Amino acid sequence: MSLFETQPIIETKRFLLRQMTLDDAQAVFENLSDPDVTKDMGVSPFQSVEDAISLINFMNNLFEQNIALRWGVIRKEDQQLVGTCGFNAWDTNRGSRVEIAYDLGKAYWRKGYMSEILESLIQFSFEQVGFHRVEALTNLDATPSMNLLMKLGFKEDGILRGYAAHEGHYVDQRCFSLLKHEWK
Helix, strand or coil: CCCCCCCCCEECCCEEEEECCHHHHHHHHHHHCCHHHHCCCCCCCCCCHHHHHHHHHHHHHHHHCCCCEEEEEEECCCCEEEEEEEEEEEECCCCCEEEEEEEECHHHCCCCHHHHHHHHHHHHHHHHHCCCEEEEEEECCCHHHHHHHHHCCCEEEEEEEEEEEECCEEEEEEEEEEEHHHCC
8 A cells, every 4th residue: 555645745934845856857966966965865976967867767766666755845935946855765564654864955054944844844754644753864974964853853763883885885874763752
């Protein structure tokens, strides 16, 4: 059974989270061609718009297979795609949990955008979908992301050794979680 019939749309005060289309490829490329943005994502900086097109197609295909869901984050004031966020995976068989992930173009850092976006994503996860646990993984040195997660109420569960592959190497990641009853 599919978790979602169609890709949901989430609206915040300043943003619209919606399915990415090929019209978003240039903005995705501009954000993800920056090594500062991709360093904590486990991917190399994009080299061309074709990389962005491949990502958009890949993520939309994963949604169709009921495996993952990735939204484009659109700033309402100018319809600019400023980043992406979504569910890397979910489990409704052994538990009720979802792993969230997010990125934001460097031009949009430190404006409170991701706090607003993640608050809505977490609320959607608990209140609309009914997950019991929301998880997020970070690189060990991703201090801004770790601080954001803790500000939102996440607790660090520990370090997952050799958990993710990047450029032919396995790297450790920190696991953070927030339980439904802990959410404000």
